[in-house]
Amino acid sequence: GTGSNSTAEAVRLTRFAKEAGATGALMVAPYYNKPTQEGFYQHYKTVADAVDIPIVLYNIPGRTAKNMEADTICRISADCPNVVAIKESTGSMDQASQILSASSLTLLSGDDSLTLPLMALGGSGVVSVAGNVVPQDVKAMITAWQSGRVAEAQQWHHKLFPLCRDMLSLSTNPIPVKAAMKLTGRDCGNVRLPLTPLSDAELSALTATLQRYGVL
CATH class of the missing domain: 3.20.20.70 (Aldolase class I)
Incomplete structure (x- = not known):
């Protein structure tokens, strides 16, 4: 930028x-x-x-x-x-x-x-923010829509939604997505001040979402 x-x-x-x-x-x-x-x-x-x-x-x-x-x-x-x-x-x-x-x-x-x-x-x-964690799924939703497979695109949207929500609501972006990438094996380092890492409660909530999604 x-x-x-x-x-x-x-x-x-x-x-x-x-x-x-x-x-x-x-x-x-x-x-x-x-x-x-x-x-x-x-x-x-x-x-x-x-x-x-x-x-x-x-x-x-x-x-x-x-x-x-x-x-x-x-x-x-x-x-x-x-x-x-x-x-x-x-x-x-x-x-x-x-x-x-x-x-x-x-x-x-x-x-x-x-x-x-x-x-x-x-x-x-x-x-995409979520695309840093599940790029193939974000792409699948877009491809389904562009190919006229509306119901499939809707299914991907609803699957992705809880992850998208946590990426932008648990804490200030990019704090949650960096934590999610680390949890899923792509450690890109810690956030720098004045940003601070997720709290234990926030990290627990994010971990649960990733587990439900199926990437942990």
Whole structure:
């Protein structure tokens, strides 16, 4: 990712990514300083005009403190040809519907539990957290939906849901997913401060979910 709450820094990071060989950039919406909708637009347009690689918007108001509204997203899409997709993490089906109906952006879910509902609206997939633990199952759900096997996709959704829920509700992401990866044999190290490991109770709950899922 090359996002920043400083437009100049976002330009610098995106240029650096291109020079390093990146073929695209994921850019989280500016955080903390809470831009106006015009500010969001000018931020992304400035970066898109400065660096000619595909850009994926990332809208996650739960972390950035302000929603980038659908009209703003569609305006960015219309005026910036190299803005090609959005990772949509508002949890709003209404907002996703507006984006899909009024822009040509590829829409990817940023919430695992909403992947199937968003694909039903016309979304293309997910930037998955659960996919770090059971990538083959996330892929199976998406493939089933894209192949018209709706009932099978629904079955995968319901199987995945408890795991998706724990990944995002037991504690702050990525704390649970790193713990789950360690439990399933892919130790990727501890979280760094200010993040802290799961409590004993949280770890016990996650372990039980993984056991019920069948990966432990």
